[in-house]
Amino acid sequence: MNNIRVQSEPFDPNQEVDLLRDNDPSIGAVVTFIGLMRDINEGDKVSRLFLEHYPGMTERALQEIVAEANARWELQHCRVVHRVGDLRPTDPIVLVAVASLHRKEAFMACEFIIDYLKTKAPFWKKESTPDGERWVDARESDDKATQHWRAQ
Amino acid sequence: MIQVLFFARFREELGVASEQLEIENLGCVGDLLDRLQQRGEAWGRLFAADQRVMMAVNQAVADRKTPLEEGDEVALFPPVTGG
Numbered sequence: 297m298n299n300i301r302v303q304s305e306p307f308d309p310n311q312e313v314d315l316l317r318d319n320d321p322s323i324g325a326v327v328t329f330i331g332l333m334r335d336i337n338e339g340d341k342v343s344r345l346f347l348e349h350y351p352g353m354t355e356r357a358l359q360e361i362v363a364e365a366n367a368r369w370e371l372q373h374c375r376v377v378h379r380v381g382d383l384r385p386t387d388p389i390v391l392v393a394v395a396s397l398h399r400k401e402a403f404m405a406c407e408f409i410i411d412y413l414k415t416k417a418p419f420w421k422k423e424s425t426p427d428g429e430r431w432v433d434a435r436e437s438d439d440k441a442t443q444h445w446r447a448q
Numbered sequence: 449m450i451q452v453l454f455f456a457r458f459r460e461e462l463g464v465a466s467e468q469l470e471i472e473n474l475g476c477v478g479d480l481l482d483r484l485q486q487r488g489e490a491w492g493r494l495f496a497a498d499q500r501v502m503m504a505v506n507q508a509v510a511d512r513k514t515p516l517e518e519g520d521e522v523a524l525f526p527p528v529t530g531g
Contacts, residue, residue, distance in 0.1 A: 331531050347530070348456050350523060353507035378530060390531050410531055416509070418502075418523075419530025420456035431457040434500075434527030 298366075298374045300358045302349060304381035309391050316375045316393045323372055327402035329392040329410050335385035337432070340425040345383040350418035354378075357417040365394070365409050369401040376409065378419065411441040450474065450516060452484075455525040461490045471518050477503050478512030480522060500527050 299315070309330050317323055333345050362374045373395040383389060392409045396402040421432040453466045474480050481503075485495035495501060503510045504523040516522065 349530070350453070350455055350504070350507070350525070353504055353523065356507050357509075414531040415528065417530050418455065418504070418525060418528050420526065421529045422456070431460075431526070432529045434529050 297372075298359075298362050298376075300355065300362060300374075300376045302351075302354050302358070302378050302380055304379065306379070307377050307388060307391065309388055312375055312377055312391050313393050316373050316395055318373075320372065320395070322397070323395045324397045325399040325402040326393060326395045327399070327406040328394075329390075329406050330388050331390040331410070333383045333385050333387045333389055337423060337425075340427070342385065342423045342425055344424040345387075345389075346422045346424075346429075347378075347380045347383060347389070348420045348422065349378075349380045353418050358413065361409055361412045361416060364412070365405040368408065369396065369405045371396050371401060371405055374405070374409070376413070378413075378417070380419070408445055411438070411445060414438045415442040449518070450480075450520045450522055452480065453521065453523040455523065457526050458494055458524060461494060463490075471516060471520075474516050476512065476516055477505065477510050477514045477522060480516065481512065481524070484524075495524075501525075502527060 313328055335342055358376050371394055375393040377391045379389050392406050394402045394406045415438050422429055449468045450471050451468055454462055459465050481495050484491050502525050505514050506521050
């Protein structure tokens with residue numbers, strides 16, 4: 297079962313993992329990725345982050361990424377939660393949690409989902425630094441991570 | 449008519465979040481980008497051929513060759529930075 301959410305409210309990663317597991321005795325492995333807001337980027341102090349998205353397309357893009365992961369690996373449950381709006385350092389930005397019978401599938405699928413999310417899902421970060429606000433630039437290393445999966 | 453949406457840095461630099469355009473002479477997304485680019489100033493700069501622009505039609509990833517139809521929702525935005 298998949299659960300995909302985009303929300304401005306904070307979320308509790310531990311609670312999300314409990315909900316993913318839901319006492320399902322057939323689950324053998326859970327792999328979780330939690331993306332957190334850092335207080336430093338490109339050498340500058342960051343006090344605040346604003347996350348913009350494209351409502352409608354964002355949810356659709358995440359659904360497609362999770363569907364692709366399910367097509368590539370045998371998975372039991374996937375959970376993706378992404379914050380939008382205002383965030384502070386230490387806040388969880390995104391959670392990807394995957395449950396499967398064995399660890400390999402869960403590790404691969406979790407990495408695949410976050411790699412694709414970073415280059416395909418329409419979210420944009422704007423950060424507040426001592427010099428003012430600025431849009432975060434996309435990273436070439438993220439593109440490479442997505443391309444690596446395409447070759448497989 | 450088609451609805452064109454702009455997000456993040458594009459929206460701020462263009463000073464507009466969305467606009468409606470007649471679809472006449474806009475066969476594909478590339479035609480739309482060329483039309484917007486010809487407006488010059490921020491439009492000319494953001495939609496120049498060497499700029500990275502992501503595009504979507506009806507909320508699905510598109511490219512310059514994606515055909516346009518009456519009533520379509522087109523979105524133009526900078527490379528994404530979520531996660």
